[in-house]
Amino acid sequence: MDQADTASRDRVRQFVRRIVATEEHELDCRAVLDVIHAYVDMDLSGGDAVAGFPGIPHHLMQCPDCAEMVAALRHVASLEARGQLPAVDHLWRDLQSAVTPHGLRPPDRPLLSGP
Amino acid sequence: MSPQQPAARSNEDWLVELRDHGPRNAAALADLREYLLRAILVYLTRQRSDLGAFDYDELRQLAEDWAQQSLLQVLDSIDSFRGDSKFTTWAYRISVNLAAAALRRKRWESLSLESLTESESPDVALKEDTTTLSPEIQVTRRQVWAVISSIIDTELTDRQRTALTRIVIEGVPVEVVADQLGTNRNNIYKIVHDARKKLRRELEARDWRADDVLRAFEDDGGPT
Secondary structure (H helix, E strand, C coil), X not given: CCHHHHHHHHHHHHHHHHHHCCCCCCCCHHHHHHHHHHHHHHHHCCCCHHHHCCCHHHHHHXXXXXXXXXXXXXXXXXXXXXXXXXXXXXXXXXXXXXXXXXXXXXXXXXXXXXX | CCCCCCCCCCHHHHHHHHHCCCHHHHHHHHHHHHHHHHHHHHHHHHHCCCHHHCCHHHHHHHHHHHHHHHHHHHHHCHXXXXXXXXXXXXXXXXXXXXXXHHHHHHHHHHHHHHCXXXXXXXXXXXXXXXXXXXXXXHHHHHHHHHHHHHHHHHCCCHHHHHHHHHHXXXXXXXXXXXXXXXXXXXXXXXXXXXXXXXXXXXHHHCCCCXXXXXXXXXXXXXXX
């Protein structure tokens, strides 16, 4: 089985699990994006974000794109809160290390995409 | 704080200085743009492991563009900031969301060009290394997927069927599917949610227990 088949099979498997976990009423992406910054800050400051924002964890389970965004937001807000947000020059160097010299290698098919 | 860091501000300072018309405004704009750029770069370098297809100069220009676009979006929507988080966290949400969506589109553009001749089959769900699965699990997977495929084919609306096929089977990013269907990402979530509700009800109506379905479709290494 090639890489594309594996990624597609993984998406299908995730989707079947999401069908089983489906709730009658779920927050949509817009509702989540409207409060996600407060959810992340409450979580980082030790508050009970799950109780404060019911419905968000379930949406994040159903929506990999929102889950990816929350993980990224949490990471950068956490670095800032600890005074460890890297300087731009440092981050440019990191970016250079993250790409190949000529940019010719084909991308891996995304493992998770969409609700 | 490192001397390279832009000035830290309280939420109130950010709001006052970004709305100011004097020299404080220019400094606040420059600092905010740098914070947004750093958030984008942290996302790219810490959260993504799939940047190999990009040229550094191209990605650097994209990051700069996304920082500029998100700065404009922050300024456009600054009156909607409710003070329910740090101002920077609220602003990062805009820049990271913009960068993540744009990156998904960019990756799909290059991927779809490469796979124009490929045809995905829904039966990919059943393509397994059969040596790692028990015969019972293989049978259950085929039965469950047959039910789901049948419902998708016969009982979902055209939009639900199209959205599910593109996203789940073909791996098309939600933003691209939204463009193709003339709608937005939020409506795609609602379309897929309605489809999932229908599929769950139909599985229950056919006496498929959630535990059995989950067990059959867990990862080879166990539940995730």
